[in-house]
Amino acid sequence: MATDLIFEIDVADPNFFRKLESFPAEVNRLVRDAIDDLAMAIESVTKERAPHRTGNLVRNISHDLAHPLEPGHIEAQVGLRKQAPYGIWVHEGTGVFSRYHRKITPTTGNFLVFRTRSGRTIFTKSVLGQRAQPFFREAFEIVTKTYAPARMRKLAHDIGNLG
Numbered sequence: 001m002a003t004d005l006i007f008e009i010d011v012a013d014p015n016f017f018r019k020l021e022s023f024p025a026e027v028n029r030l031v032r033d034a035i036d037d038l039a040m041a042i043e044s045v046t047k048e049r050a051p052h053r054t055g056n057l058v059r060n061i062s063h064d065l066a067h068p069l070e071p072g073h074i075e076a077q078v079g080l081r082k083q084a085p086y087g088i089w090v091h092e093g094t095g096v097f098s099r100y101h102r103k104i105t106p107t108t109g110n111f112l113v114f115r116t117r118s119g120r121t122i123f124t125k126s127v128l129g130q131r132a133q134p135f136f137r138e139a140f141e142i143v144t145k146t147y148a149p150a151r152m153r154k155l156a157h158d159i160g161n162l163g
Contacts, residue, residue, distance in 0.1 A: 019162045027159055032074055034155040035066035039076040041147045045139035046078065051090060060084035078136075091136055095129015104129050 020027055043063045050058050060083050066076040080087040095104045103126040106112050111123040 016156075016160060019159060023162045026162055028068075028074075030155060030158050032066040034151055035074055035076045037151055038143065038148055039063040039066065039078050041143045041151075042078045042139050045142050046136055049135040049138050051133055051135070057084050057087055057090065060087070089130065090133050092134075093130055093132030095127060097129050097131045103127065 040063060043061060046061050047058050050061060052058055057080070060081040061078070062081060063078040064076055066074050069075050092098060096102065104112070105126045111125060112127060114122045114124075116122065
């Protein structure tokens with residue numbers, strides 16, 4: 001599940017584009033810093049919104065530093081490390097709550113077997129699955145509506161103050 005985040009900067013400074021040409025390295029650094037700040041904010045909110053039953057899912061949420069892909073495009077990623085591959089099922093849901101809308105049934109044998117935390121053993125022919133807990137999507141939406149506009153205004157201000 002990849003989502004692109006694209007922003008526009010509203011600039012009142014008539015010399016803004018001259019500054020972009022005069023200070024390309026400094027502008028590049030300011031943009032990378034802004035993207036890093038947004039990635040850290042998304043990571044932080046994602047960790048707050050993720051389920052905390054064992055803490056493993058939260059521990060494995062991380063971001064990469066912003067880096068240029070090609071001229072004019074800078075990328076940073078926020079995601080789950082391989083130690084929590086089940087994160088997609090928590091995020092998207094399983095069984096009847098997933099895109100397949102089917103109960104979970106055994107692929108071998110006649111019963112699914114579960115052991116509860118209290119030590120009971122449960123045998124069942126099917127389960128409904130787990131409801132989606134879209135913690136990444138929610139964090140992305142929260143950051144893009146709250147923090148991101150303010151951070152873009154600061155970026156425009158910082159670029160306007162160059163020179």
